[in-house]
Amino acid sequence: MKQYTIPALLALLLAVLVFVSMTGAMNVYWQSVLMFMGINIILSSSLNIINGNMGEFSCGHAGFMAVGAYVSSVLSVLLFADGSVFGQALLPPHLAVFLFPFVLVAGGVAAALVGLLVAVPSFRTRGDYLAIITIAAAYIVKSTIENINAIGGARGFMGMSKVTAAMNTTAELPWMIIWVFLGTVFSVWLIRRFIFSTLGNGVNAVCQDEIAAEIMSVNTNQVKMTAFMVSCGLAGIAGALFAHVLGYVNPGSFTILKSTEVMVMVYLGGMGSLSGAVLSAILITLLMEALRPLQIIKWIVIPLLLVLLMQFRPEGIMGNRELADIFPGLKKFYRLKG
Amino acid sequence: MLQSFIQNIFNALQWGSFYSLIALGYCLVYGVLLLINFAHGDIFMVGAYIAFYVCMLFLGKLGIIPGMPGWLVLALAVPLTMMLTAVVGVTLERVAYRPLRRKGVNRLYVVITALMCGLILEHANLALLGASRRSFPTLIPTTVYNIAGVNITNIKMGVILVAILAFFFLRFVVVKTKIGMAMRAISYDRFAVPLMGIPADSVIVFTFVLGSGFAGLAGLLFAITYPVLDPYMGALIGWKAFIAAVVGGIGSIRGAFAGGFLLGFVEIMVVAFFPSTLRDLIAFTILLLILSVKPTGLFGVARRTKI
Amino acid sequence: MALLEVKDMTQYFGGLCAVTDFGVTFEGGELMGLIGPNGAGKTTVFNLISGFYQPSRGDIIFKGTNTRGLKPHRVTGLGIARTFQNIRLWFDMSVLDNILVSQYYHLGYSLWDCFLRTKRYLGREAQMRAWGMEILEALDLAQFAHELPGNLPYGIQRRVEIARALSIKPDLLMLDEPAAGLNSSDVEGLIKLIAWIHKEFKLSIWMIEHQMDVVMSLCTWIKVIDFGATIAEGTPKEIRENPVVIKAYLGDDAI
Numbered sequence: 001m002k003q004y005t006i007p008a009l010l011a012l013l014l015a016v017l018v019f020v021s022m023t024g025a026m027n028v029y030w031q032s033v034l035m036f037m038g039i040n041i042i043l044s045s046s047l048n049i050i051n052g053n054m055g056e057f058s059c060g061h062a063g064f065m066a067v068g069a070y071v072s073s074v075l076s077v078l079l080f081a082d083g084s085v086f087g088q089a090l091l092p093p094h095l096a097v098f099l100f101p102f103v104l105v106a107g108g109v110a111a112a113l114v115g116l117l118v119a120v121p122s123f124r125t126r127g128d129y130l131a132i133i134t135i136a137a138a139y140i141v142k143s144t145i146e147n148i149n150a151i152g153g154a155r156g157f158m159g160m161s162k163v164t165a166a167m168n169t170t171a172e173l174p175w176m177i178i179w180v181f182l183g184t185v186f187s188v189w190l191i192r193r194f195i196f197s198t199l200g201n202g203v204n205a206v207c208q209d210e211i212a213a214e215i216m217s218v219n220t221n222q223v224k225m226t227a228f229m230v231s232c233g234l235a236g237i238a239g240a241l242f243a244h245v246l247g248y249v250n251p252g253s254f255t256i257l258k259s260t261e262v263m264v265m266v267y268l269g270g271m272g273s274l275s276g277a278v279l280s281a282i283l284i285t286l287l288m289e290a291l292r293p294l295q296i297i298k299w300i301v302i303p304l305l306l307v308l309l310m311q312f313r314p315e316g317i318m319g320n321r322e323l324a325d326i327f328p329g330l331k332k333f334y335r336l337k338g
Numbered sequence: 339m340l341q342s343f344i345q346n347i348f349n350a351l352q353w354g355s356f357y358s359l360i361a362l363g364y365c366l367v368y369g370v371l372l373l374i375n376f377a378h379g380d381i382f383m384v385g386a387y388i389a390f391y392v393c394m395l396f397l398g399k400l401g402i403i404p405g406m407p408g409w410l411v412l413a414l415a416v417p418l419t420m421m422l423t424a425v426v427g428v429t430l431e432r433v434a435y436r437p438l439r440r441k442g443v444n445r446l447y448v449v450i451t452a453l454m455c456g457l458i459l460e461h462a463n464l465a466l467l468g469a470s471r472r473s474f475p476t477l478i479p480t481t482v483y484n485i486a487g488v489n490i491t492n493i494k495m496g497v498i499l500v501a502i503l504a505f506f507f508l509r510f511v512v513v514k515t516k517i518g519m520a521m522r523a524i525s526y527d528r529f530a531v532p533l534m535g536i537p538a539d540s541v542i543v544f545t546f547v548l549g550s551g552f553a554g555l556a557g558l559l560f561a562i563t564y565p566v567l568d569p570y571m572g573a574l575i576g577w578k579a580f581i582a583a584v585v586g587g588i589g590s591i592r593g594a595f596a597g598g599f600l601l602g603f604v605e606i607m608v609v610a611f612f613p614s615t616l617r618d619l620i621a622f623t624i625l626l627l628i629l630s631v632k633p634t635g636l637f638g639v640a641r642r643t644k645i
Numbered sequence: 646m647a648l649l650e651v652k653d654m655t656q657y658f659g660g661l662c663a664v665t666d667f668g669v670t671f672e673g674g675e676l677m678g679l680i681g682p683n684g685a686g687k688t689t690v691f692n693l694i695s696g697f698y699q700p701s702r703g704d705i706i707f708k709g710t711n712t713r714g715l716k717p718h719r720v721t722g723l724g725i726a727r728t729f730q731n732i733r734l735w736f737d738m739s740v741l742d743n744i745l746v747s748q749y750y751h752l753g754y755s756l757w758d759c760f761l762r763t764k765r766y767l768g769r770e771a772q773m774r775a776w777g778m779e780i781l782e783a784l785d786l787a788q789f790a791h792e793l794p795g796n797l798p799y800g801i802q803r804r805v806e807i808a809r810a811l812s813i814k815p816d817l818l819m820l821d822e823p824a825a826g827l828n829s830s831d832v833e834g835l836i837k838l839i840a841w842i843h844k845e846f847k848l849s850i851w852m853i854e855h856q857m858d859v860v861m862s863l864c865t866w867i868k869v870i871d872f873g874a875t876i877a878e879g880t881p882k883e884i885r886e887n888p889v890v891i892k893a894y895l896g897d898d899a900i
Contacts, residue, residue: 057446059453121626125633128374128449129584133629135577136622143619190760198745198752198770199759205735205746212733215695217721217750217813226756256573260457267450299461303454310447310454311437320737 014181021174035177035245037285038184039238044265044281045191045274046234049227051263052271052320053195055207057131060118061235062258063138064111066145066251068236069243072107073160074151076100076244081162085152093166100167100179104240111236112229114141119228123221126210138259145251156250160243176245183241187234191274194230203227204272257299261288264306268316276318341487346606352494352563354602355501358595359556360576361583362508363549365594368583369512370521370545371439373448377430377456379576381550384459385423385557386567390472392418397475408477415477419558420551427550428543430455436539456573463569474565497559504552505595511548512591521545525589574618581625587637596637601625646709648673648849649694649725649817654703656686656693656873663689664873667703671817671849676839678864679853680884682894686873687853688730691819695727696720708816722750726815728806730822730853734794740805741790744777744812780812783845784838800831804838811846818842820852824859832859839863857895861885869894 017034020026043061050058077084080096091099117137122130146154167175194200202223205213214220243249265284269276291298309316324330360382367375375381391400392415398405406414434455438448481492512518520541524531532538561567578601586597601621608620628636649671656664664686671677679687692698694705696717705712712720735743752773758766781787784804794802803823810818823839824832836859843850843863854860860867861881868878871893877884884890 055446057449117626121630121633125629127445129629129633131376131449131453132374132577132581132584133626136581136626139574139577140619140622140626143616143622147615147619193760193762194756197759197766198742198748198773199754199756201738201742201746202749204738208735208737209733211697212729212735213746214717215697215721215727216747216809217718218746219716219718219749221716257457260454263450296461296465300458300465303457303461307434307451307454307458310443310451314443314447 010185014178017177017181018174021177022172031174031177032245033285033289035180035241037282038180039242039245040262040265040281040285041184041278042187042234042238042241043262044269044277044284045188046231046238047262048266048269048272048274048277049191049195049203049231051266052269052273052277053200053203053207054224054227055271056122057127058118058134058231059131059256059259059263060134060136060138060141061231061262062254062256063134063141064115064232064235065239065242065258066138066141066254067114068107068111068239069249069254070145070151070157070239071110071236072103072240073157073243073249075106076103076163077157077159079103080166081159084159084162085150085157089166093169096163096166097170097175100163100175104179104183104237107240108233108237111239112233115228115232116225118232119225122224122228135256138254138256142251142254152250154251156248156252158248160249161247163244164247176241180241180245183237187237188274188278190230190234195274199226260303260306264302264309267306267309267314270316270318270320272320273316273318273322275323276316276321280317344488346610348488348490348494348498350603350606351498351599352602353606354599355497356556356560356575356598357579357582357601358501358598359504359552359559360579361586361594361598362504362591363553364580364583365588365591366508366512366521366545366549369589370524370542371435372525373435373445374452374580375549376449376452376576377459378549378553379572379574379579380456380459381423381427381430381572382553382557382560382576383463383567383569383572384426385419385550385554386474386561386571387463387467387472387557388422388426388554389415389419389558389561390474390567392422393475393477397477399475408479412477415558416555419554423554423557424547424551427546427553431543431546436542456576460569460573467569469569472567474561474567476565477562493563497563500555500559504555505591508548508552509591517541517544578618578621578625581622581629585625585628585635587635590635590637593635593637597635600636647671647706648708650704650706651694652704652706654690654693654700654705656689656698657701662873664693664700664870667870667873667875669868671851673816673849674847675866676843676850676864677852678860678867678881679851679870680855680857680860680867680894681870681876685870687870688821689873690870691727691821691851691853694720695725695819718750721813721815724814724816725819726810726813726817727819728803728810728821728823730825732794732799732802732806734802734806734809736793736795738793739791740786740794740797741774741777741781743794743805743809744780745773747809747812748773748776750813777812780808784808784811800827800834803827803831803835807838807842811842815848817849817851820850820854822853822855824854824856832856835859836862 021031043065047058047061050056078086079091079099080089080093082089118134121133125133151157164175202213202218205218206220206223210220265280266277268284269280291301360378363378364375367373393411394400395402396406396411396414434451435448438451483490512521520531520536523536524538524541528538579598582597582601583594585600586595587593604624605617605621608617612620647670651667651669654664654667655662667690679690681687693700696712696715699713707723707725710723753769754766778787778790781790784807786804786808789797789801794805807823824835827835839850840863852864864881867881867884869876869884869890876893877887877890
C-alpha cells in the first residue's frame, strides 16, 4: 500500500490546485508562477540528463524548447482556433481536450528530431566543442523561426488562447494548470524510469569513462542519441506547455539567457541528481519572481550565482545523490530499481 | 562583373579581419589552457566601448581636456585600448579562472564560469550605460580610392593590414620567443612546466594580455568601421569567431587566422546571394557542417588518446 | 574454424610503424602470453583486436567474422573481453552496476520496455542481476557488490575488472598486465585465479605481462614482440633459452 502513497498525494495536489484556481482562492499571478514552476521542472530535469548524468555541456536547451513551442502551437491553432492566421479551425472545439496531449507529444517529437542536430556531432566531440555546437544549433533554430514569416517571424505567433477557450467548451476547468501538472509528473516519471535502469546507467558509464564503456560492449553512439532525444523531446513538451500557458510565443523568449536559466537550475540542484533538479527548479522559479522588479540586474545576479556556485559549491545542493539517499525512510514509498 | 567580385573580395578580407583578430585571442587561450574563453567575444565588446570613451576623451567631447586632431587620437587610442582591454582580460583571469585552476577542478566548471562572465559583462554594460546605442566619433575622414573601378577605403586597407601584421607578430611570439615556447609547453603539460622553473601563472597572464589586447584592437577597428555600439555586439561575433577558429584548427595560429578569413568570405558571399537576415543562419550551418565532417578543423591535429 | 585468426596485422601511427605483420591463431582454450619490452606494441595489439584502432593493413577474423570496420562494442559483443593496463572501472557506480552495464550488448529490452517496465524488462533485469551476483560470488567478491570501486583496495579492484570482463561471457579474455601494481601475495592469488578461470570457464586467455613468474607458470605458449615485430614464439622453456629474447628483453639473469 505504501507504494501508492505518492500517486495518491499527487492526485490530491492536483485536486487542490484545480479547486484553488476555480474558486479564485489563488490569484492568477500565482497560478501562472506555479505553472512556470512546473515547466521549469521539466526543463531542468530533462537538461540534467545531458549536463548532469552524461556530463556534457549543452547550452542550447532553449532551442529545443522553441521547436516544441512552435510546432505544437502551429498545430493546435491550425486544428482548434477559429479566426487565426490559418483561417477556420479544422476540427470542432470539443475535440480540443482529447487531442491536446497529442499536440504536446507532436511538439516533443519534433524537438527530439531536431535534437539529432546536436546528438550526431556528440558522437565524435565532447566538452567545450560540443558546447559551441549546441549554442550554434540553438541559434540556428531561433534564426530559422525568425525567418519564417508564415508563422510570424520575429514578431511572434499567437492564437493559443483560442485553443484553451476551445477546451473550455467541453468542461469549464483550468485546463492549462491540469496539462502542466500532468506534463510535469509525466516527465519526471519518464526520466526516473530511464535513469534508474541498466539502460540508463549506460549514460553514467559514458560520462565516467567513455572508452571503457565502448570496449565493455556499450553502444556509446546509441546511448548518446537516446539521451539527447529524450532530453530534447521533453524540452519540446515544456516549450509546448509554455506557449499555451502564455497564449503567445516569440523567438525572443528562447535565447541563450533562457538556456542559462535552465543550466543554473541543473548545476544548483547537483549534476545527475533528479531530485536536485526538481528542487532547484522550484527555488529558481521563486528567485526569478523575487528578482523581477530588478529587471536588468536580474541578469547579472543569475550568472553571478552560477559563478559563485562553481567557485564554492560546484556539486550544488544534492551533489549526485537523490532525496532517498539522504532520507532513507523515503525508500519505502517507491521502488528504486524496477 | 569582375569588379564587383573583387569588391566583394576586399569586403570579405575586411570582414574576415575582425573575425581573425578575435579568433587569434581564442586560439591563444585555448592553446595554453585548453579553455574556451566564452567571455572573449564580450571582451571585444568591452574593447570597443573602451575605445569609444578614450576617443571621446581625447577628442575633447567629454569636456575634460581640449580636443586633439583625429590622427593623434587614433595613435593614442590604439595602445591605450589594447592595454586597458588587456587589463580587463587579466582581471577576469585572476578573479574568475585562476581560483578554479588552483583548486584543480573539472574543466567544465571553468567553461561555465567563462560563459557566465560573458553574460555578466554584457548586462553590467547594459545596466551601467543604458540601452541606447553609442555612436563612435569619426577620427579620420574616409578616403575612397578607386583602383580600376574597385572602391577601397583607407579604413578597409588599414584593417586588413593590421590583421596581417597581428598574425605575423603573434606567430613570431609563439614560435620564435622563449615565452612563446613556454606557452606551447603549458598546453602539453601544465604540471611539469612549473617544475622546470617556468612561472606558469606569468605565462598564462601573458597569454591573456596578448589575447585580450588584440580583441581590444579588433574592437577599436570594428568601431571605426561600423560606428554603432551596443552591449550585445560581442556575443554573436564571439561565437562565430570561435567556431571559425575551430574550423581552421584550434590551437594553431595559422588555423585561427585562416578560419576567421574563411568565415568572412562565407558571410560576404552569402549576403551577395541571399537576404541578409539569413546570413548568420547560413554561416552557422556551414560551420557546423564542416565541424561534423572534420572535428579537428582544417589545419588541426588530433590528439590521440592512449589506453 | 579457428576462434581468432590474425594475419599480417600492421599499424601505422603517422610515420611510425607500431606493429608489423603480426599474426596469431587461437583455436580455443589456449592460455597464451604476449611479452616484450616497454613500447614494443603489446597494448596496441590488444587495442587493434578489441576494435579500438582499425589496422592499417591485415585481417582480424573472429569466429569467422572479419572485424574490420566494426566498432569496439560490436567486437566485444562477438565474444572478446579485455581488461586495461590502468584500471578503468566506473568509479561512481557500485561494483554490481559495473558488471550490469557491461551486459549492455545483450540487454534484451528496448527503451519502451524500460519506460513501461514490461515483463521483458523486469525479467531481463532480474536475470542480469542474478548473473552478476553469480560472477561476483565465483570470484569471491560478493561482499563488495554494493561498494564503490574507489573504496576498495587495488588488488580487489583488479579482480573486479576481471569479473567485469568475465561477465560478458567471452570466448577470448585479454588481460593487459593484470599483475601490475600487485604485491607478492596478491600475485600468487592472481595466478591461482587465472588458472581457475581458465579451467572453469573453458575460454582462451591471452595475457600481456611483465612479471615473468606469472607468465612462465601460467602460459603454455608465449609470443615475444619488440619494436612492433614478433621476434620469437614458443613454449616457456624455449622462450627462456632463446638468445634473441634474452638479449632484447629478459636479460642474462632470467629464471
